[in-house]
Amino acid sequence: MKSMRRGKFVVSLAAIGVAGLALAGCTGGGGDSGGGGGDASDVDCTEYEQYGTFDGESVELYTTIQGVELDQMVETFYDFEACTGIFVDVVGTQEAETQINVRAAAGDAPELMIIPQPGLLNRLYDDGYVIPASADVEANVDEFWSESWKGYGTIDETFVAAPLMASVKGWVWYSPADFEARGVDVPETWDDLLELTATLAEDDSATYRPWCVGFGSGDATGWPGTDWVEDLVLRTAGPDVYDQWVTGEVEFSDPQIREAFEEVEKILLNPDYVNGGFGGVESIVSTTFNDGGLPILDGNCSMHHQASFYEAQWPEGTVVAPDGDIWAFLTPKVDPNSGDAVTGGGEFVAKFVDSPAADAVQQYLSSDTWANARVSLGGVISANKGLDPANAQSDLGRAAIEILQGEDTVFRFDGSDLMPAAVGTSSFWTGMNDWVVGTVNTDELLSFIDSTWP
Template sequence: MNYVRRGRAGLAIAALGVAALSLAACTGGGDPAPEPGDADCAEYEAYGTHDGETVEVYTTIQGVELDAMVTTFDTFSACTGITVDVVGTQEAETQINVRAAAGDAPELMIIPQPGLLQRLVADGYVLPAASTVEDNVDEFWSESWKGYGTVDGTFYSAPLMASVKGWIWYSPAEFAEKGIEVPETWDELMDITEQLASESDSQTYRPWCVGFGSGDATGWPGTDWVEDLVLRMAGPEAYDQWVAGELKFSDPEIRQAFDAVGEILLNEDYVNGGFGGVESIVSTTFNDGGLPILDGNCSMHHQASFYEAQWPEGTTVAPDGDVWAFLTPKTDPAAGDAVTGGGEFVAKFVEGEAVDAVQTFMSSDTWANLRVELGGVISANKGLDASLAGSELGRAAIEILQAEDTVFAFDGSDLMPAAVGTSSFWTGMNDWVVGTISTDELVEYIDSTYP
């Protein structure tokens, strides 16, 4: 998943520049798009025929992900007559306001987080989705996913792709050699951390390696740590109240999560293997953060499923490979599974039958299976065949997302007001780990920035 603004998965694979690609000219995979007479159009009859129509899909997605996105429309275009222009630029999130205000909005946009969707709806730019889109979402997504695309009771936007956060990357060989089993609870994880720290006499080794660095977005990996612990320690209801601003950062339910994260991130004996002490966390990029696992300078790294793309070529990612991952464990062994994650949403800015056809197609299980089979992404679409994912971790993440009893909580900083979620929460985490402010000062500072 490519979040150019936040610098998350997109930094691993994004290309420079702006791509404006038409299906008439590019299929992304090197093979020519099927001609109308050659395509199997049985699955596409419901979208109708719209010869000569063009629909722009505006997005922050770039690079190989953009190429794959273009390819998903090959047969759709051949069967419906709609040319789909997928326009990718890292400036999309800021330029959409300029374009919409000037009356030059794209027909559709892939919006990388619900907060931006809500702002665009409030500004009157986004139009309610067609009933065919809502029907697909009712069939293929959970109510919580539908809720992220709903504003004030009106459904606007269907989910598209997703990521599962809160994975802890480790070396299966190291764990086996040291007789360590994957922890099932947070207390067990802390016991392992203490064991690893006490058994090593290396000057460079620490149990954890951590990287907050991400350009202008430096700090977001720290917010992911806190979000995981709020969900696991305080529970889904408190998590939702916190995201909505009903619980303050300084309230006990949230403060306990900061204390738990601080037991690791602020401890010189526990971090930052291969890079230096606690003070090196901010200067270490999230891309490089977990790499010392491969040379034995650290044992664990907290990062999302998309971190799979960061391992060097030749690294085997598997339960018996060079690296693998387990989810951040529960604090209560009896609690159900709960995960944090992110996702994207397709919103409509211009009315039209061809526009509705494209938005409906992108909300279907057909599109989800086409895109996931091309590799690099996952989706929470329940019609998705998990076996199509390009890796074992991708398949595991899809199964988690599709499980009926999984509680999925959207990335909190993406849902909070921008002054908090993508500003004071990020920067406050940086100041905290370098020792500029205390935990009390951190939570009070973030609370003071709430609109």
């Protein structure tokens, strides 16, 4: 259910902050949701001269983004439209991921589309619908993005799609006041986290457990478990093995991948460690990911593993800050001397129709100008190196941007989103459910997932 994976990401973006600041330098922009911008005389067009001028041309930007996010996306084009003369028609629909196939096959493809998974991008390119990006777009990506981010938009050594927005996964949510009251500190390594968990488990309250966990997500139930495993594969086996794993070169039953499952097992399958406020290990599957961390507020658990989007799940009035009601730390490193290793998600802008106006819009979306304008509106982050973290609208957003921009940070895209659908959004998800309820043991789980690889 790829739309749910994108749905996770959309919520995570909306969670990082709220809209509030106007675009820097936008003195006269405005218009309706169709995107009409202000008069060029009201705008400083210096930043937009590089894109050229056009006489009333229109470019459709197709996306699954909706609601407030869609309005904010439209707003980022006001000055661009006023200065270039290009009308950017941002079309947002939940069905974009499926309808793009119908539209492309019928010869009605949009000029550009925001694509939320590399897997979908690859398929659309293989089908002959997505075409290579211009040299100017590639130059922007070379300047403002890391090699790994460029790689996700490169197919068969051809650069086709520019990164846009990003999310950081692997956060462990906790209550600073709870940690202080219990006399414990944020762990620096994975072993420290296991030791902390054992210490917290000494609390023999009937409903308390160190961790609260929820895998429930309708037809997509199980994906939170895959995030746990992906974090541990990256930390225990390293980025090269992670890359080989998501392409099938390294099997799930490989000892390096099995080690990651065994580390996750130490927490998720231990009835003394989970599932605070909900019941035993078996309650993980019936607990929704939305509710998963809420027992922290009731004192029934101390930690919850979930991506940055979870900021939106806390009840209204909950202060998310280092000295607030709730805060988060990254899943710790295995090697304390290594740089940060994070998993996450992202979106990519691909071109379906070749035109100078489409090139200009795609180039703008890959620039630091657009990244700073969009993040300043709230609700999103980006891995664009030209982005000023101060523009993020929350403490967590600023922390996530600094991690993404870190020189030593190793970033890898969500593994299940990169794997073939038969595995990543099917057997991997369902297998995690069977594992935590005890239907299969670790060996049976790994053999089962391997058997489903196309």
